Amino acid sequence: MDPRTSAQDVMRCDLCETAVVQMHCNTCLVNLCKACVGEHISTDESKDHKVVKFQARKSTPLHPGCKIHAENSCELHCKECDIPVCAACIVSKKHKEHDVHFLKDILARKKTAIQKEINELEESIYPTYLDIAADVQNTLSQLDVKYEELSIAITKHGEDWHREIDKLVKKLKSEVEEMKNKDNETLKTHLSNVETCTSKINEDVDSLRKSIDSYDVNKILNLQIDLKKYRILPSKLNVSTAQFSPLAIQEQISELFGKIIPTTISADKHGYTMRTAQGSLETSSCPLMEKASEAGSSPPIKQLLDEPETVTTINTGYRELYSVACQSDEEIWTSGNDGIKLFSISRGSLLQSLSTTSECILNNIAVTKRGDLVYANYFSKTVNIVKKQKTEVIRFKNWNPLTVCTTSSADILVVIEKGEDDTKVVRYSGATEKQTIQFDNKGKPLYSPRGLFKHITENRNLDICVADNGFHAIVVVNMTGKLRFRYTGHTLAQTNLLSPRGITTDSQSHILTADNESNCIHIIDQDGQFLRYIDCGLSEPWGLCIDTNDNLFVAEMQSNQVKKIRYKK
Template identity: 30%
Template sequence: MIEKMSEPSDEQVAMQHYLVCGTADCQKNGQFYCNACQRPLCEQCKAEHQKSPQNKKHEIVLYRHRKHQLPVEKCEDHPTRNVDMFCKECKIPLCSKCSIMEEHIGHKFDDLEEIFTEKYALQQHEFSKIQKYFLPTTQGLKTDIEEDATQIRKIMESIRTSMKAEAESLKNLVDEVTTENLENTHTMEKSLLKMLKSQETTYDDYITYLGKMSDEFQQHLSLANQKLIFSETLKIKTIPDTTRPVLPVFIPGQFKKDEVTKILGKVNVPDIKPEKRKIRPMEAVTTHMKSTEKQLEQSTEKSDMKQTLSLSSSVTKVREYSVPGVDSALHVSVDKSDRLWVSDSRGNLVQTDLQGKQLQKIQSSGYRDEGYHTATQDGDLIYTDIGKKVIYRITPDKKIIKFIKTGDWRPLSVHSSRINGDILVGMDRGKEAKVTRYSKAGKELQNIQRDNQGQGLYGYPHYITENINGDICTSDYYKHAVVVVNKSGQHRFSYTGWWSDLRPLGICTDVLGHILVCDYNSGTVHLLDQDGRFLSVILSSQQGIKHPHGVCVDEENNLYVGQYGTNTVTVYKYLQ
């Protein structure tokens, strides 16, 4: 019978807020892991461990990068031995005693732990591809199909409307022509009757003339008056000529159904080859599928940097900025030129250079204490206007462009993805709240509103950011939690504080996947790993922080902190 020993899964570990160091009598956070000793280490114990000559070749990595321990299985033939070898010829696992048995003499063996580590990494990589590429890409294609269906319905409705309008137009034209033709018949009738009346009058006059002539001839024929007999002979005028009217004839219109179709038009499907839906190519998972070569290179550099960066034992203040034009620094964005964008509660949004000189000032409507602006990889700044329900884009040449209209949803918080340039927006409408993903061109891609049980994920998405693994991290003031969903919108975890009720404000992530969030209640900044485990209070009153409200990390891994009640932005170093 095979006996197995197992370690906690990553999911189980992710449910813990604090991983204890594996060194005896040490209760500090074990954020590192010695693959050789197979135990977690805190930063101090890690340093001590590496000093020992016998541990010189030990590989120490971040806990989430650890090699997973080979599950212990007892050999069926030799119950006191563990299965730890793999016979390459027989292709079976076995123990060290089995390897010297007659049937395995001359065979080659591999370390089973190395094979397990390799297979585990491979499966983890494949699983990662499903989560980061295949699933979101397929869901994107499904969304594409739904959008096509919506577009077809709109197009066909538009065509039907156009056809009805065309038919109505033709009906009006037929009515107009018919009316003109009827009026023309009346005109013709009047003209012909007038002509006949004139002819009738001509003959009436001639009949009168004939009456007079008859009277004269009777006088001539009278014997009582002989003189008239010898008078000039009377001549009768000829009968006036008249013409018969040419009668109008109605010639029916000559038309067929095809001719009417030509007039009205018809719907045709173009005889062209259907275009294949674009399936974005799968990029290396370690680059998190960056959309351009430049982003790929930057991701590679960051990946290299991750191998050398770690949390510093202390936080160091680097510099301070006094930002003119604001009374508080409730949210901070840093653009590609290391220029600051800082906002206060009065809707003032100010850009300054490294010397604190004001470069731009924008006025947004309403009381604003959300993370309502974000710098993009293209050098633009995107900000939301809660009153107008519009998202604006400010270009490097200071042009303000109306970018996205959000309908009856109020755009509260916004973040521009460093992975692919997508725009993430936290919104609310009455008692509803959601996160919407837009493309960098402003096309709506995704709506995230409910969990798998149909419950609302958000109450008030105050601040929003994205982690290096594509997780969407939202600071929700009403939920008293940092709500984290994966790229597909599935709820991963909610962080509600370590020792007291959390009132989260500003939030950001760093190159190592840490989540940094301001807590209004304690006046501190918490540091979490990307699975929601509490690591430490990184900033507090000990570092001169009283009311932290907005946080941001730049490309050089500097931490910018803005506070309520002061226009000073302080910069710290916390990675080494």
């Protein structure tokens, strides 16, 4: 039971701790029952115990006795010596000209300070620890889900291996059968040739014997024997039978199959922020779900500028510009209907262009933590990654990928659609599907149907945020896919329906989305509360991204410009 909120019990005797209080010793400030009064007095007979009824107890403090003047009580305090003193001590030479205060005043200040500490414990520290316990409990509950997903992924990968091994075994056995038939044919042809020669030799021997037995002299003299063709023996076929050379399973299979990257638990000293009386506990992204190299202290809190400012403008040369992604604090990737380009931020110069012939590259590029470019091709139904060259990572059969983002755990989140009605978010680890997010807890679609713009990003608290233009909303679910909230705009100030395009998040888990109709950027906190707009004279803002210093990059569709905006102090 919580002692701060539970009903208060009746007061018990300080001596026996069982009987109800009836008396009080004003000398010792002890609560007593009648039965314990005598025992209390006899315990210390040197004091003049003034025992009264509990209702008649004094509220005056019990001053300590003076160690030098035993007959006096100390009602004063010497600041220089930092000890209680009595009136006799003050007039002595030892405390002459010392700064002396009434002990009751010091007591009052001390009680006030203690009360403030009690208030902080009750209103701030205790609720914060409750929140931390809830956060740890939530992480514990997520562990079962994560490890179950891990086991399923390993099982599925094993099944994939079994299928591939079965196909490989079938292929190799087919090759063995073909080799056997070919070798049989070769040896049978060779045997046939040898047998033909053997038959001819027998015929020649018979002919010669008949000639010898003949008495025709001319016939014998004219007989010609050609043995050269028989003296040249046929080649011997040395057959080296095909062999199977298997790789050592114990040495190779673990490395080829895959490995488990173990969980890393690191202590982040700045992971939690103390709850205030009005606010709630803030946490950094869950370190249990991140690698050790990714875990770090929370960034310092930056205040939003009253007037955001455009720092840099980059002309990209697109006919229509749709997306921007930070390669680093010095370089940005862009995409539009003229392909994908890499620009220097400081110089505004083009550094690299990627050939994207016949590919749909609009609002769907992202950069992994390793600096690799990822993009989706709607028409070829693929998600691709670009390192030194393009590699196909995921291929869909009946679904088309709309947009992608990468996560803190190196997964890929893809918004995909099929037909006229089905839209969902799928989490992939490489080519392995790990999670599908499509419906809320009432079975209703979380996302609008086909043909409408959608963008996706992961927040620092591992929420998945989708800018859904069809629903005119930002749809935010937690890492397990449970709906947290929908943001549909700041209704008091907004005249048009929210028309979201690009979406990104900053170091303080703020969510930023480009409103294409109102030509501004909305900033909301991680719980969906509106904070402010960013205007800066924007024109049809579309793609968004944020660098490590919380600088915002906005891709304007028609002007074909990327604007770098500073919106925090």
